[in-house]
Amino acid sequence: MTHALLTRREGAVLVLSNNNTAARNALSFEFYTAVTDALHEAALDPSVGAIVLTGEGGHFCSGGDLRQLAKRRELSVAERRVRLEGLHDLIRAVRDCPKPVIAAVEGAAAGAGLSLAMACDMLVAAKDAKFTVAYVKVGLTPDGGATAFLAEFVSRQVLTELCLTGAPLSGEQMYALGAVNRLVASGDALSTAIALATDISQGPQHAMSRIKHLCRHAMRHSLEDQLELEAQSMVEAMGSEESREGIDAFLNKRSPNFSQLHQVKE
Known part of the structure:
Protein backbone atom coordinates (compact mmCIF):
# COMPACT_ATOMS: atom_id res chain seq x y z
CA MET A 1 0.00 0.00 0.00
CA GLN A 202 -22.18 -9.45 -11.93
CA GLY A 203 -21.63 -10.33 -15.59
CA PRO A 204 -19.52 -13.07 -17.19
CA GLN A 205 -15.89 -12.03 -16.70
CA HIS A 206 -14.36 -13.83 -19.67
CA ALA A 207 -17.03 -12.63 -22.07
CA MET A 208 -16.71 -9.07 -20.77
CA SER A 209 -12.95 -9.18 -21.28
CA ARG A 210 -13.50 -10.23 -24.89
CA ILE A 211 -16.13 -7.51 -25.34
CA LYS A 212 -13.75 -4.88 -23.97
CA HIS A 213 -11.11 -6.03 -26.45
CA LEU A 214 -13.59 -5.84 -29.33
CA CYS A 215 -14.73 -2.35 -28.39
CA ARG A 216 -11.14 -1.11 -28.11
CA HIS A 217 -10.42 -2.14 -31.70
CA ALA A 218 -13.76 -1.33 -33.34
CA MET A 219 -13.04 2.26 -34.35
CA ARG A 220 -9.61 1.50 -35.79
CA HIS A 221 -10.31 -1.73 -37.68
CA SER A 222 -11.74 -2.19 -41.13
CA LEU A 223 -15.00 -4.12 -41.24
CA GLU A 224 -13.16 -7.25 -42.41
CA ASP A 225 -10.62 -7.03 -39.59
CA GLN A 226 -13.35 -6.50 -37.03
CA LEU A 227 -15.43 -9.37 -38.41
CA GLU A 228 -12.38 -11.62 -37.98
CA LEU A 229 -11.84 -10.45 -34.40
CA GLU A 230 -15.53 -10.95 -33.60
CA ALA A 231 -15.44 -14.43 -35.10
CA GLN A 232 -12.45 -15.42 -32.98
CA SER A 233 -14.14 -14.16 -29.82
CA MET A 234 -17.49 -15.74 -30.59
CA VAL A 235 -16.18 -19.24 -31.32
CA GLU A 236 -14.20 -19.12 -28.07
CA ALA A 237 -17.22 -17.88 -26.12
CA MET A 238 -19.48 -20.60 -27.55
CA GLY A 239 -17.42 -23.26 -25.80
CA SER A 240 -17.24 -21.52 -22.43
CA GLU A 241 -18.94 -22.37 -19.17
CA GLU A 242 -20.23 -18.81 -19.12
CA SER A 243 -22.22 -19.31 -22.30
CA ARG A 244 -23.46 -22.66 -21.00
CA GLU A 245 -24.78 -20.93 -17.88
CA GLY A 246 -26.15 -17.92 -19.74
CA ILE A 247 -28.01 -19.89 -22.39
CA ASP A 248 -29.37 -22.38 -19.86
CA ALA A 249 -30.61 -19.52 -17.69
CA PHE A 250 -32.32 -17.88 -20.66
CA LEU A 251 -34.00 -21.10 -21.83
CA ASN A 252 -35.17 -21.90 -18.31
CA LYS A 253 -36.36 -18.35 -17.60
CA ARG A 254 -34.05 -17.73 -14.65
CA SER A 255 -31.33 -15.22 -13.88
CA PRO A 256 -27.83 -16.41 -14.75
CA ASN A 257 -25.37 -16.90 -11.90
CA PHE A 258 -21.99 -16.09 -13.39
CA SER A 259 -20.37 -15.45 -10.02
CA GLN A 260 -20.25 -19.18 -9.33
CA LEU A 261 -18.05 -19.55 -12.40
CA HIS A 262 -15.56 -16.78 -11.70
CA GLN A 263 -13.23 -19.06 -9.77
CA VAL A 264 -13.58 -21.93 -12.19
CA LYS A 265 -10.90 -22.25 -14.84
CA GLU A 266 -12.51 -22.84 -18.17
Whole structure:
Protein backbone atom coordinates (compact mmCIF):
# COMPACT_ATOMS: atom_id res chain seq x y z
CA MET A 1 0.00 0.00 0.00
CA THR A 2 1.24 3.49 -0.82
CA HIS A 3 -0.02 6.87 0.36
CA ALA A 4 -0.28 8.00 -3.28
CA LEU A 5 -3.10 5.53 -3.87
CA LEU A 6 -6.01 4.57 -1.63
CA THR A 7 -7.74 1.27 -2.34
CA ARG A 8 -10.93 -0.23 -1.00
CA ARG A 9 -13.50 -2.82 -1.96
CA GLU A 10 -17.21 -2.28 -2.50
CA GLY A 11 -18.30 -5.88 -2.95
CA ALA A 12 -16.95 -7.04 -6.30
CA VAL A 13 -15.84 -3.49 -7.17
CA LEU A 14 -12.26 -2.35 -6.55
CA VAL A 15 -12.02 1.43 -5.95
CA LEU A 16 -8.66 3.07 -6.69
CA SER A 17 -8.34 6.69 -5.57
CA ASN A 18 -5.59 9.23 -6.27
CA ASN A 19 -4.52 10.65 -2.93
CA ASN A 20 -2.33 13.66 -3.70
CA THR A 21 -4.86 16.23 -2.54
CA ALA A 22 -2.28 18.92 -1.74
CA ALA A 23 -1.57 19.17 -5.49
CA ARG A 24 -5.12 18.49 -6.75
CA ASN A 25 -4.06 14.88 -7.33
CA ALA A 26 -1.15 15.67 -9.64
CA LEU A 27 0.54 12.55 -10.97
CA SER A 28 3.70 10.97 -9.62
CA PHE A 29 5.85 7.95 -10.40
CA GLU A 30 4.62 6.43 -7.16
CA PHE A 31 1.01 6.76 -8.36
CA TYR A 32 1.82 5.31 -11.81
CA THR A 33 3.40 2.21 -10.37
CA ALA A 34 0.80 1.73 -7.62
CA VAL A 35 -2.16 1.85 -10.03
CA THR A 36 -0.41 -0.28 -12.64
CA ASP A 37 0.35 -2.91 -10.00
CA ALA A 38 -3.21 -2.76 -8.66
CA LEU A 39 -4.65 -3.30 -12.14
CA HIS A 40 -2.37 -6.26 -12.77
CA GLU A 41 -3.39 -7.80 -9.44
CA ALA A 42 -7.09 -7.19 -10.13
CA ALA A 43 -6.75 -8.92 -13.49
CA LEU A 44 -5.74 -12.10 -11.67
CA ASP A 45 -8.31 -11.82 -8.87
CA PRO A 46 -11.62 -13.53 -9.75
CA SER A 47 -13.33 -11.75 -6.85
CA VAL A 48 -12.87 -8.39 -8.64
CA GLY A 49 -15.57 -7.83 -11.25
CA ALA A 50 -14.96 -4.17 -12.10
CA ILE A 51 -12.73 -1.25 -11.13
CA VAL A 52 -13.48 2.41 -10.39
CA LEU A 53 -10.71 4.99 -10.72
CA THR A 54 -11.24 8.32 -8.94
CA GLY A 55 -9.53 11.04 -6.90
CA GLU A 56 -9.72 12.31 -3.33
CA GLY A 57 -10.60 15.85 -2.28
CA GLY A 58 -12.92 16.86 -5.09
CA HIS A 59 -10.55 16.50 -8.06
CA PHE A 60 -9.83 13.60 -10.37
CA CYS A 61 -6.33 14.60 -11.44
CA SER A 62 -4.65 17.89 -12.34
CA GLY A 63 -2.09 16.20 -14.59
CA GLY A 64 1.67 16.17 -14.26
CA ASP A 65 3.38 17.77 -11.26
CA LEU A 66 5.02 20.85 -12.81
CA ARG A 67 7.62 21.03 -10.05
CA GLN A 68 8.78 17.56 -11.01
CA LEU A 69 8.51 18.21 -14.74
CA ALA A 70 10.70 21.30 -14.40
CA LYS A 71 13.48 19.13 -12.95
CA ARG A 72 13.44 16.92 -16.04
CA ARG A 73 15.09 19.71 -18.00
CA GLU A 74 18.29 18.52 -16.35
CA LEU A 75 17.87 14.99 -17.73
CA SER A 76 18.88 13.65 -21.12
CA VAL A 77 16.22 13.03 -23.75
CA ALA A 78 16.54 9.28 -23.15
CA GLU A 79 16.09 9.74 -19.40
CA ARG A 80 13.03 11.93 -19.94
CA ARG A 81 11.58 9.23 -22.15
CA VAL A 82 12.02 6.61 -19.44
CA ARG A 83 10.13 8.81 -16.95
CA LEU A 84 7.34 9.46 -19.46
CA GLU A 85 6.88 5.75 -20.06
CA GLY A 86 5.65 5.42 -16.48
CA LEU A 87 2.53 7.32 -17.53
CA HIS A 88 2.20 5.44 -20.81
CA ASP A 89 2.57 2.09 -19.05
CA LEU A 90 -0.33 3.14 -16.82
CA ILE A 91 -2.47 4.02 -19.85
CA ARG A 92 -1.62 0.64 -21.38
CA ALA A 93 -2.47 -1.11 -18.11
CA VAL A 94 -5.94 0.46 -18.13
CA ARG A 95 -6.38 -0.53 -21.77
CA ASP A 96 -5.16 -4.09 -21.28
CA CYS A 97 -6.86 -4.85 -17.96
CA PRO A 98 -9.45 -7.55 -18.68
CA LYS A 99 -11.81 -6.07 -16.08
CA PRO A 100 -13.95 -2.99 -16.94
CA VAL A 101 -12.40 0.24 -15.60
CA ILE A 102 -14.75 3.17 -14.91
CA ALA A 103 -13.53 6.72 -14.21
CA ALA A 104 -15.43 8.82 -11.66
CA VAL A 105 -14.54 12.45 -12.35
CA GLU A 106 -15.15 15.43 -10.09
CA GLY A 107 -13.35 18.76 -10.45
CA ALA A 108 -10.23 18.85 -12.60
CA ALA A 109 -9.20 16.27 -15.18
CA ALA A 110 -6.37 18.24 -16.76
CA GLY A 111 -3.49 17.27 -18.99
CA ALA A 112 -2.52 13.68 -18.29
CA GLY A 113 -5.50 13.56 -15.92
CA LEU A 114 -7.75 13.95 -18.94
CA SER A 115 -5.77 11.21 -20.70
CA LEU A 116 -6.19 8.86 -17.74
CA ALA A 117 -9.93 9.48 -17.46
CA MET A 118 -10.48 8.90 -21.17
CA ALA A 119 -8.33 5.76 -21.16
CA CYS A 120 -10.98 4.14 -18.96
CA ASP A 121 -13.68 1.97 -20.52
CA MET A 122 -16.50 4.15 -19.22
CA LEU A 123 -16.69 7.58 -17.66
CA VAL A 124 -18.98 9.10 -15.03
CA ALA A 125 -18.60 12.86 -14.61
CA ALA A 126 -20.06 15.66 -12.56
CA LYS A 127 -21.74 18.37 -14.63
CA ASP A 128 -19.22 20.96 -13.44
CA ALA A 129 -16.12 18.79 -13.91
CA LYS A 130 -13.45 20.44 -16.07
CA PHE A 131 -11.61 18.49 -18.76
CA THR A 132 -8.61 20.39 -20.12
CA VAL A 133 -5.83 19.65 -22.60
CA ALA A 134 -3.72 22.10 -20.64
CA TYR A 135 -0.24 21.36 -21.97
CA VAL A 136 0.06 24.39 -24.27
CA LYS A 137 -0.37 26.73 -21.30
CA VAL A 138 3.05 25.72 -20.02
CA GLY A 139 4.82 25.15 -23.33
CA LEU A 140 4.33 21.37 -23.41
CA THR A 141 2.62 18.93 -25.77
CA PRO A 142 -0.02 16.28 -25.03
CA ASP A 143 0.87 12.81 -23.78
CA GLY A 144 -0.90 9.80 -22.30
CA GLY A 145 -2.97 9.35 -25.45
CA ALA A 146 -4.92 12.59 -25.06
CA THR A 147 -4.99 13.34 -28.80
CA ALA A 148 -5.91 9.75 -29.68
CA PHE A 149 -8.79 9.60 -27.21
CA LEU A 150 -10.22 13.02 -28.08
CA ALA A 151 -9.96 12.25 -31.81
CA GLU A 152 -12.60 9.55 -31.28
CA PHE A 153 -15.16 12.26 -30.45
CA VAL A 154 -14.22 15.48 -32.26
CA SER A 155 -13.00 16.55 -35.69
CA ARG A 156 -9.36 17.31 -36.41
CA GLN A 157 -10.16 21.02 -36.41
CA VAL A 158 -11.86 20.93 -33.01
CA LEU A 159 -9.10 18.72 -31.61
CA THR A 160 -6.49 21.19 -32.82
CA GLU A 161 -8.32 24.11 -31.22
CA LEU A 162 -8.67 22.31 -27.90
CA CYS A 163 -4.95 21.48 -27.87
CA LEU A 164 -3.76 24.90 -29.04
CA THR A 165 -5.95 26.92 -26.67
CA GLY A 166 -6.13 24.64 -23.65
CA ALA A 167 -9.78 25.66 -23.33
CA PRO A 168 -11.71 23.55 -20.78
CA LEU A 169 -14.69 21.36 -21.54
CA SER A 170 -17.30 20.87 -18.82
CA GLY A 171 -18.75 17.51 -17.88
CA GLU A 172 -21.90 18.57 -19.72
CA GLN A 173 -19.94 19.31 -22.90
CA MET A 174 -18.10 15.99 -22.71
CA TYR A 175 -21.44 14.23 -22.26
CA ALA A 176 -22.82 15.99 -25.33
CA LEU A 177 -19.80 14.74 -27.31
CA GLY A 178 -20.53 11.17 -26.23
CA ALA A 179 -17.35 10.84 -24.16
CA VAL A 180 -19.23 10.53 -20.84
CA ASN A 181 -21.58 7.65 -19.99
CA ARG A 182 -23.28 9.16 -16.94
CA LEU A 183 -23.64 12.88 -16.18
CA VAL A 184 -24.38 13.59 -12.52
CA ALA A 185 -24.67 16.38 -10.00
CA SER A 186 -21.50 17.56 -8.28
CA GLY A 187 -20.49 15.09 -5.58
CA ASP A 188 -22.33 12.12 -7.09
CA ALA A 189 -19.73 10.80 -9.55
CA LEU A 190 -18.18 8.18 -7.29
CA SER A 191 -21.42 6.70 -5.97
CA THR A 192 -22.85 6.54 -9.49
CA ALA A 193 -19.69 4.93 -10.85
CA ILE A 194 -19.71 2.33 -8.06
CA ALA A 195 -23.36 1.53 -8.77
CA LEU A 196 -22.61 1.11 -12.48
CA ALA A 197 -19.54 -1.01 -11.71
CA THR A 198 -21.50 -3.16 -9.26
CA ASP A 199 -24.11 -3.92 -11.90
CA ILE A 200 -21.47 -4.76 -14.50
CA SER A 201 -19.42 -6.85 -12.07
CA GLN A 202 -22.18 -9.45 -11.93
CA GLY A 203 -21.63 -10.33 -15.59
CA PRO A 204 -19.52 -13.07 -17.19
CA GLN A 205 -15.89 -12.03 -16.70
CA HIS A 206 -14.36 -13.83 -19.67
CA ALA A 207 -17.03 -12.63 -22.07
CA MET A 208 -16.71 -9.07 -20.77
CA SER A 209 -12.95 -9.18 -21.28
CA ARG A 210 -13.50 -10.23 -24.89
CA ILE A 211 -16.13 -7.51 -25.34
CA LYS A 212 -13.75 -4.88 -23.97
CA HIS A 213 -11.11 -6.03 -26.45
CA LEU A 214 -13.59 -5.84 -29.33
CA CYS A 215 -14.73 -2.35 -28.39
CA ARG A 216 -11.14 -1.11 -28.11
CA HIS A 217 -10.42 -2.14 -31.70
CA ALA A 218 -13.76 -1.33 -33.34
CA MET A 219 -13.04 2.26 -34.35
CA ARG A 220 -9.61 1.50 -35.79
CA HIS A 221 -10.31 -1.73 -37.68
CA SER A 222 -11.74 -2.19 -41.13
CA LEU A 223 -15.00 -4.12 -41.24
CA GLU A 224 -13.16 -7.25 -42.41
CA ASP A 225 -10.62 -7.03 -39.59
CA GLN A 226 -13.35 -6.50 -37.03
CA LEU A 227 -15.43 -9.37 -38.41
CA GLU A 228 -12.38 -11.62 -37.98
CA LEU A 229 -11.84 -10.45 -34.40
CA GLU A 230 -15.53 -10.95 -33.60
CA ALA A 231 -15.44 -14.43 -35.10
CA GLN A 232 -12.45 -15.42 -32.98
CA SER A 233 -14.14 -14.16 -29.82
CA MET A 234 -17.49 -15.74 -30.59
CA VAL A 235 -16.18 -19.24 -31.32
CA GLU A 236 -14.20 -19.12 -28.07
CA ALA A 237 -17.22 -17.88 -26.12
CA MET A 238 -19.48 -20.60 -27.55
CA GLY A 239 -17.42 -23.26 -25.80
CA SER A 240 -17.24 -21.52 -22.43
CA GLU A 241 -18.94 -22.37 -19.17
CA GLU A 242 -20.23 -18.81 -19.12
CA SER A 243 -22.22 -19.31 -22.30
CA ARG A 244 -23.46 -22.66 -21.00
CA GLU A 245 -24.78 -20.93 -17.88
CA GLY A 246 -26.15 -17.92 -19.74
CA ILE A 247 -28.01 -19.89 -22.39
CA ASP A 248 -29.37 -22.38 -19.86
CA ALA A 249 -30.61 -19.52 -17.69
CA PHE A 250 -32.32 -17.88 -20.66
CA LEU A 251 -34.00 -21.10 -21.83
CA ASN A 252 -35.17 -21.90 -18.31
CA LYS A 253 -36.36 -18.35 -17.60
CA ARG A 254 -34.05 -17.73 -14.65
CA SER A 255 -31.33 -15.22 -13.88
CA PRO A 256 -27.83 -16.41 -14.75
CA ASN A 257 -25.37 -16.90 -11.90
CA PHE A 258 -21.99 -16.09 -13.39
CA SER A 259 -20.37 -15.45 -10.02
CA GLN A 260 -20.25 -19.18 -9.33
CA LEU A 261 -18.05 -19.55 -12.40
CA HIS A 262 -15.56 -16.78 -11.70
CA GLN A 263 -13.23 -19.06 -9.77
CA VAL A 264 -13.58 -21.93 -12.19
CA LYS A 265 -10.90 -22.25 -14.84
CA GLU A 266 -12.51 -22.84 -18.17
